[in-house]
Structure formats: structure tokens, C-alpha cells
Amino acid sequence: MNEEQTWVLQAQQGDDEAFTRLVETYQTPVFNLCYRMLGEPELAEDAAQEAFLRAYQHMHRYDQKRPFATWLLSIAAHYCIDRLRRKKFIGFSMDAEDEDGNSYELPDIDAPNPEIESIKGQTNDRVHSMLDGLDETDRAAIIMRYWYDYSEKEIAASLQLTVSAVKSRLHRSRKSMAGMWQEQEEDLLAEMERRHHESPAF
Amino acid sequence: MNHQPFESWLLDDKHLSANEKRELDAHVRTCRYCSALAGTGLALRSANVVSPAAGFTARFQSRLTAHKIAERRRRLWGLILLAITGAILLGILAAPLIKTFVSSSVEWFTALTSYFLYVYTSFQAFGDIASVLARMAPNFIPTYGWMVMLSTVAGLGLIWIISIWRFSNKPQGVSL
Numbered sequence: 001m002n003e004e005q006t007w008v009l010q011a012q013q014g015d016d017e018a019f020t021r022l023v024e025t026y027q028t029p030v031f032n033l034c035y036r037m038l039g040e041p042e043l044a045e046d047a048a049q050e051a052f053l054r055a056y057q058h059m060h061r062y063d064q065k066r067p068f069a070t071w072l073l074s075i076a077a078h079y080c081i082d083r084l085r086r087k088k089f090i091g092f093s094m095d096a097e098d099e100d101g102n103s104y105e106l107p108d109i110d111a112p113n114p115e116i117e118s119i120k121g122q123t124n125d126r127v128h129s130m131l132d133g134l135d136e137t138d139r140a141a142i143i144m145r146y147w148y149d150y151s152e153k154e155i156a157a158s159l160q161l162t163v164s165a166v167k168s169r170l171h172r173s174r175k176s177m178a179g180m181w182q183e184q185e186e187d188l189l190a191e192m193e194r195r196h197h198e199s200p201a202f
Numbered sequence: 203m204n205h206q207p208f209e210s211w212l213l214d215d216k217h218l219s220a221n222e223k224r225e226l227d228a229h230v231r232t233c234r235y236c237s238a239l240a241g242t243g244l245a246l247r248s249a250n251v252v253s254p255a256a257g258f259t260a261r262f263q264s265r266l267t268a269h270k271i272a273e274r275r276r277r278l279w280g281l282i283l284l285a286i287t288g289a290i291l292l293g294i295l296a297a298p299l300i301k302t303f304v305s306s307s308v309e310w311f312t313a314l315t316s317y318f319l320y321v322y323t324s325f326q327a328f329g330d331i332a333s334v335l336a337r338m339a340p341n342f343i344p345t346y347g348w349m350v351m352l353s354t355v356a357g358l359g360l361i362w363i364i365s366i367w368r369f370s371n372k373p374q375g376v377s378l
Contacts, residue, residue, distance in 0.1 A: 016266070023259050031254040045254055049265050056266065127249045130242065146246040171213050178238040181245075185238070 008068055012059045019059070023052050026069065029148065030076045036143045037080035039132055047083060051076035066157075073148065074158035077140040084136040126184060130177045138173040141166055205229075205236055212239045 001009075004025070010018035030051055035044035054075050055062075062071055131139050140159055144150040150158070156166045208229045211218060218226060230237045303310050343351075 020259055020263065023262050027258045028251060028253045031258070032251045035252045036249075041252075041255075044252075045258075045261075048254060048258070049262055052262055053265060053269060127245050130245075142246070147249070147251065174213050174239060174242060177242040177246075178235060181238040181242050182234060 004068060005064065008059075008062065008064065011056075012062065019056055022055075022068070022072075026052075026072055029069065030072060032147060033073055033076050033140075033143055034080055036131060036147065037077070037136075037139060038083065039128060043083075047080055048076065051079050054079065070150075070154060070158055073144070077144070077158060081136040081140055084139075126181070129184075130180045133180050134173050134176060137161075138169045138176075141169045142173050142177075145170060205233065208233070208236050209239065212236060212243060215243065 004022075007018040007021045007025075011022060027048065031044055031048040034047035034051065035041060038044050038047055051072070055072055058075075062068070131142065134142065137159060141155050141161075144155045144158060145152075152163050152166045152170070155161070155170075156163045159166070161169070208226050210216070211222070211226060216222075226236075226240075230240050
């Protein structure tokens with residue numbers, strides 16, 4: 001039994017310290033998934049915290065035969081998918097409240113933080129805007145495939161889909177992203193041309 | 203333009219031979235769609251992994267504490283609500299009885315005492331019958347009958363213990 005399995009077992013028996021170790025170990029992959037899904041560091045922080053809280057509450061349901069990371073990322077992905085679906089109807093609430101209505105402390109976004117600053121600098125990132133144009137489940141499948149190197153079988157297990165559905169979703173997403181990529185290229189070319197014509201030297 | 207087999211290669215992230223790679227490069231140079239497909243694949247594969255702001259674990263711990271407090275509060279309120287509802291229901295159901303008890307308490311006590319006496323004598327009678335049967339039964343049941351009966355009881359007990367053990371050790375569910 002490795003260290004992680006020991007922590008998982010201890011956490012299942014109610015050891016909060018062991019669960020904290022799991023949070024420390026998996027904070028980056030969970031946060032990254034939420035960030036890529038939701039596109040905002042503040043929302044990603046909230047979603048990652050909520051995913052860990054849900055994992056804590058359902059530790060007794062975790063089956064040791066399954067990799068813990070897959071189980072945890074599956075919780076985070078489902079939470080983000082639900083959140084994005086709700087956003088379509090009611091819009092995002094930026095209030096720092098959890099499901100119970102308790103307020104909690106969010107990191108000070110305005111405080112100088114090189115990591116956050118670097119993330120904000122990437123908001124116009126092409127990957128970001130392309131992911132934003134995808135359906136929630138397709139987005140989760142793409143993130144799992146390209147950031148976590150999950151196989152189609154693993155993605156299917158995490159998102160409760162069939163392997164063929166995952167394959168078709170991945171293909172559809174890549175095609176759609178290619179379309180967006182072409183549009184971006186065209187916009188970029190048009191902008192360059194416009195600037196070239198407007199320049200005094202022309 | 204025919205994009206096959208290049209589109210499938212790009213979509214499936216196929217591992218290409220040197221020859222296939224040359225063919226794909228030549229196609230991508232002339233096909234805008236496949237070039238975009240290759241571009242997105244490259245962009246996705248080279249995207250970085252983003253970490254949360256420092257202190258994530260500490261923030262999770264405070265959130266967990268707040269959640270536990272809220273949960274306890276919710277349970278307490280649930281219990282209080284249940285107790286109040288129960289008391290009100292009991293009051294409504296017992297109201298006619300309380301009314302008669304207040305108006306004729308002596309009759310009440312007499313009825314209650316006679317009821318308890320009836321229950322007590324009934325139990326005593328059943329006990330006497332059971333002890334007589336217990337004294338007589340061994341003479342009618344042969345030794346092998348006792349052995350069969352005891353083995354059945356032991357077997358059932360064992361099955362019961364094993365099922366409890368298996369149920370309590372089985373992981374409940376595999377995912378959320």
C-alpha cells in the first residue's frame with residue numbers, strides 16, 4: 001500500500017489530517033481542471049474548494065479499486081458542468097457563498113500575486129476562447145484528454161459516457177475548435193491588413 | 203478538398219511514421235482546415251497547468267470547519283423542529299384522554315390498575331404453560347431430533363453473522 005492509499009484509507013475512517021494531505025497533493029490538478037472549465041481563477045478557486053468538500057463528504061463511497069485522482073477529477077468535472085449549465089439560465093453568482101449559504105474567505109484577487117496576474121494575462125488566450133465555445137461535457141472531455149492524458153475509456157468512466165460517445169465528442173470538439181481557430185486567423189489577418197492601410201507610411 | 207486520411211490522423215492523435223509525417227506536412231501546408239486542426243492540437247498539448255493561489259489548503263480547512271458548524275446547526279434545528287412537532291401531535295391526540303382524566307381521575311386509576319393486573323396474570327399463565335411443555339417435550343423428541351434442531355439454529359446463526367460481516371465490509375458504490 002503506497003502513501004496515497006494510506007491517506008485515502010485514513011480519510012475514509014474520518015481522519016481530517018489525511019484528507020488535508022490529499023488536498024495538498026491534488027490542489028493543482030483539481031484547480032487547473034476547474035480553471036479550464038470555468039475560465040476564471042476566482043470561479044475555479046470556488047469550484048475546486050467545493051469539489052474537495054464533496055469528495056470529503058462522499059469519501060465512504062470511494063472504491064479503492066479506482067484511481068483516487070480519476071474519482072476526484074470526476075467530481076470536479078461534474079460540479080463544473082452543473083455550474084456551467086446553471087449559468088446558462090441564471091448567470092454566475094460571484095458571491096463567495098457555498099451550497100449551504102455560508103460565506104467564506106476568497107483569496108484577495110486584487111493583491112499582487114504573480115500567478116493570478118499571469119493567469120489574467122492569458123484571458124485572451126486562444127485555447128481559452130476555444131474551450132469557451134464548447135459544450136460543457138465536450139469541454140470536460142477535451143481537458144481530460146489533453147491536460148491529463150486520459151484515455152477514452154477513463155474519460156468515459158469519469159463522465160459517465162460510453163467510449164464511442166467520448167470519441168465522437170472529442171472529434172466534434174476538435175473540429176469545432178479548428179473552425180474557431182480559422183475564424184481567429186481570419187480576424188487577425190483582417191486586423192493586420194486594416195492597420196497596414198491606416199498607417200501613415202502607406 | 204479531400205481531408206482523409208489526414209483529418210483522422212490529426213483527430214486521433216495517431217503516431218505517425220516518417221513517411222506519413224511528410225505526407226501530413228505537405229497536406230497541412232495547402233489545406234487551411236487541416237492546418238487549423240493541427241494548430242489546435244498543438245495549442246492544447248502545449249497549454250500550461252495552472253496552480254491555485256498560495257494557501258489553498260488553509261482556505262479549504264476553514265471552509266470545511268464552516269461547513270461542519272452549519273451541518274451541526276442544521277441537525278440541531280431539525281431535532282428541535284421534530285420534538286416540537288411531536289409534542290404538538292401528541293397533545294392533539296391525547297387531548298380527549300387528558301380531558302376525561304381531569305374530570306374523573308379515580309375511575310382512571312381503577313381502570314389502569316385492572317389492566318396491568320390482567321397483563322401480569324396473563325404472562326404468569328403463559329409462563330406456567332411454557333414450563334410444563336419444557337418438562338414434557340424432552341420425553342417426546344428423540345436425540346437425533348435435538349441434534350437436527352441445534353444444527354439448524356447454529357447454521358442459521360452462522361449465515362446471519364457472515365451476511366452482517368460481508369455487508370459491513372463491502373464498499374458502498376463506486377462513484378458519486
